[in-house]
Amino acid sequence: MIKFDHASKRYPPGMNALADVSFEIADGELVTVGGHSGAGKSTLLKLISAMERPTGGAVLVHGQNVGSLKRSAIPYLRRNLGVVFQDQKLLFDRNAFENVLLPLTISGFPPHEARRRAQAALDKVGLLERQRAMPIMLSGG
Incomplete structure (x- = not known):
C-alpha cells in the first residue's frame, strides 16, 4: 500500500513541486501518472521510491514512513516497488x-x-x- 498524507515537497529556493497531496494506492493496484511538464510526476515517484524525502506531511510505503527511513532500509523498500520513469533506465545491450x-x-x-x-x-x-x-x-x- 502507498499512502500520501498531506505530503509536500519544496525545493530551494522555495519552489513547491508537490503541495498537500493525499491519496492511497492499494496493494496490487496498477497506477499510471500523467500531467504537464513540471506538474510533479517525477517528484511523486522519487518520494515513493525514497530517492527524495517529503518536506511536509507523510509518504507511507507498505506501512513505512519514507521520510524517516534509514539509508540502509531503502534498498529493502525498493525491492517491492516497480517504478518506471519517462527516461527509462534500460540496459541497451539487453532486450x-x-x-x-x-x-x-x-x-x-x-x-x-x-x-x-x-x-x-x-x-x-x-x-x-x-x-x-x-x-x-x-x-x-
Missing part, C-alpha cells in the same frame, strides 16, 4: 525481458519465479509480445 528479469535475479528470486514475474509484468503493461525487442525498438512515448 525488454532481460531488463525486467535482471532486478528480480539480483533480488534472489529463483530463476523460474523470476521468469514468471518478468513475463507477468510485461504482460501487464502490454509488452509481452515485444519481450525480445531491444530498448532502441521500444517507443518512449
Whole structure:
C-alpha cells in the first residue's frame, strides 16, 4: 500500500513541486501518472521510491514512513516497488525481458519465479509480445 498524507515537497529556493497531496494506492493496484511538464510526476515517484524525502506531511510505503527511513532500509523498500520513469533506465545491450528479469535475479528470486514475474509484468503493461525487442525498438512515448 502507498499512502500520501498531506505530503509536500519544496525545493530551494522555495519552489513547491508537490503541495498537500493525499491519496492511497492499494496493494496490487496498477497506477499510471500523467500531467504537464513540471506538474510533479517525477517528484511523486522519487518520494515513493525514497530517492527524495517529503518536506511536509507523510509518504507511507507498505506501512513505512519514507521520510524517516534509514539509508540502509531503502534498498529493502525498493525491492517491492516497480517504478518506471519517462527516461527509462534500460540496459541497451539487453532486450525488454532481460531488463525486467535482471532486478528480480539480483533480488534472489529463483530463476523460474523470476521468469514468471518478468513475463507477468510485461504482460501487464502490454509488452509481452515485444519481450525480445531491444530498448532502441521500444517507443518512449
